[in-house]
Amino acid sequence: MAEAQEESTKAMKNAAEAGAAQPNELMIQEKFIKLQKDLAAIDKLRADTENVHSETMRNIPEIEHLKSETFLNIATAKEKLQG
Numbered sequence: 066m067a068e069a070q071e072e073s074t075k076a077m078k079n080a081a082e083a084g085a086a087q088p089n090e091l092m093i094q095e096k097f098i099k100l101q102k103d104l105a106a107i108d109k110l111r112a113d114t115e116n117v118h119s120e121t122m123r124n125i126p127e128i129e130h131l132k133s134e135t136f137l138n139i140a141t142a143k144e145k146l147q148g
Contacts, residue, residue, distance in 0.1 A: 088096075
């Protein structure tokens with residue numbers, strides 16, 4: 066009888082430990098919410114990166130124009146100094 070009681074106690078202890086080890090619904094929801102927040106942050110970074118890239122690509126022709134204009138101004142100034 067004592068042996069059966071001991072086995073029953075061990076079985077209850079094992080069941081309790083197994084139940085405690087399994088994630089509960091609240092933990093799953095918390096992890097899900099955290100993953101959603103992480104995904105939203107990644108999406109925002111992706112959008113910000115795309116905006117910066119677009120702005121950079123838009124500015125390249127303007128920079129090239131300013132560079133050409135600067136070279137022309139330098140050439141004109143040199144010509145005036147020599148002439």
